[in-house]
Amino acid sequence: MATNARDDASNRTFDEPVSIDGGSHLEDVTSANDVVLVDFYADWCGPCQMLEPVLEQLASTTDAVIAKVDVDDHQQLAGSFGVRGVPTLVLFADGEQVEQYSGVLPEDRLRDLIEGYTE
Template identity: 45%
Template sequence: MSESEFVTDEPIHVESVEHFQELVDRDGVVLVDFYADWCGPCKMLEPIVENIAADTDAVVLKVDTEELGQLSAAYQVQSIPNVVFFADGEPKKRVVGMRGEEVLRSVVEELSS
């Protein structure tokens, strides 16, 4: 996949473990939003991660914990929303629960510098 295929202003919905690995193993910051459709706080977080996708260079991924439970288990996601930040293919930070946009943006900025 070329680098231009990663440039998007919208979150990317992860379809499989392989798809996830392909997207996370790139250079730069990747924000991964682990969520479930039934989760109220996850729905509240959705416009925030959409804004971050639109306004930053970070790639934003959405992982449905109901569909991809093996990824949730692999990254010890025990409660949602659960946002894991990757830099250069490695998990670096985690934010659990509903947090404001400024909190998530500050992590993206910190990992981008």
């Protein structure tokens, strides 16, 4: 999960999901970008694995940044968002948390959520 970034004046455009390496990194990403969808996941989670290609598609086809937080590596960060199960998706707009969902959502629903905050 490498990042493919292009630096602009204030925002970065990511063509694939960004791996978050801690709370300050997540704060940097959410504050520097208009819309960020954060996937709290685990490698061993079957539904998380099903969601991964959907998130990769959204990263390459929407204006939102898709970020991924491994809950096994970042238990405290996941706990601070009340993550009780994986996958949990948290949507940020203008640096503020605006939506949170547990479980797998279909691509069209995720796209509609993102577009609701990017238009």
